Amino acid sequence: MTKTNDERLLDKKITRRQMMKMTGAGAVGLAIGASGMGGVLKAFGKDILEDQSTVANKVDFYGKHQSGIATAVQTSIYFASLNVLVTSKSQLQDLFQMWTPLAVQMMNGDLIGTASENALIPPKDTGEAKGLDANNLTITFGVGPSLFEKKELGLSHLKPKELQDLPHFPKDQLEETFTGGDICIQACADDPQVAFHAVRNLIRAASGKVSLKWSQAGFNSIPLKNGKKETPRNLFAFKDGTENPITDNEKDMNEVVWVQSGDSKPWMAGGTYLVARRIQMHLETWDRTALREQEATFGRHRGSGAPLGKKGEFEAMDIDRKDANGNPIVPETSHTFLAKKANARLLRRSFSYSSGVMDATGTFDAGLLFISFQKNPKQFIKIQNSLGRLDKMNEYITHRGSALFACFPGIKKGSYIGEALFNTL
């Protein structure tokens, strides 16, 4: 990347120590002048852009935590797992600094860069989101275990001990083409093109610095009842996401999702761990299954989403309830029985996918892009181990992809994505 005069000057005159002091204190105070864009301040040659509070359907980029985690689930996701091609920590830092204003612009519903009428060069923005509003776009960034294993990046001492490849689980049939990655970008929005546009433009702007390892688009259809959003249904037609932490309850979120200071490496405080599992759902087999069997698989009623034997979706599920003959009302091999029995919690934020046909079988390649956020990956591991070989749902699903990423804490205005990681020696 060619550097501007300002950047060259800064490279020379500001020592690393001074730079860390200033960014730590909030880099807004560091602004070195207005750019040609009129009133847009710069730090280290990068534009400091604001969240535009007047924009329709807009989620804030800046905050204590990254967006796309506690944010109400949107209807579309484009999830990308990337490998890095850069060969030094400072190049990686440059990459996240470069991505920061682009993410702010796109979450404001704007195109990236400044519009140019120069017909001799490709436009800065790929353009397909023009005319669409922000559509509650959220962009969430995380880093995978493999990033810290790249010697040339010198990050190994900063790797949290929790950030290890997930263990092999019974019945896993993972494919390398849907597994792992150095960086993840989760773009969610209420429009598929807005979500795709975000990832496409971030990758394009990072040409030569990252390569796309795998990606998955997904969808959720969210019914509205009297103007209120209801729980979306998965491709097995069951309400999915009923039993989840309350995202606007800080205590719940601190207990389940947000890494607290002292829990892990200091740079992770306020962040979280993202588990992604690409789980194929065998729709053809499911569709041949009797309703009673389907309900026994989940331990819930298909229509209402209520626990078996109850009426309301949000009624408590008591897994110890027995019928008159002393048999458990919620089957002991049902998905919810086993998930509950694990006695661990996580925030599920999954999306359905449909990606054509499985070559070998001629069946749908469709399923769930399961995404969960938890303050420690062991919460996921505990639940997945409890589901293990017993989960009745195993007859109808196959885990085909898996990845774990450490998601940075939120970004302060004037700072950039992942700053805490790069400012730790």
Ligand SMILES: C=CC1=C(C)c2cc3[nH]c(cc4nc(cc5[nH]c(cc1n2)c(C)c5CCC(=O)O)C(CCC(=O)O)=C4C)c(C)c3C=C
């Ligand atoms: C290891 C974690 C989990 C995986 C993987 C998983 C896959 C998966 N789940 C469904 C559908 C449903 N899951 C439901 C509940 C539920 N699932 C998990 C965990 C995993 N699911 C938990 C922790 C829970 C909550 C359990 C509880 O305490 O009650 C439900 C019921 C409704 C709900 O609460 O959302 C459904 C339906 C699919 C289809 C799937 C993989 C394809």
Ligand SMILES: [Fe+2]
């Ligand atoms: Fe589940």
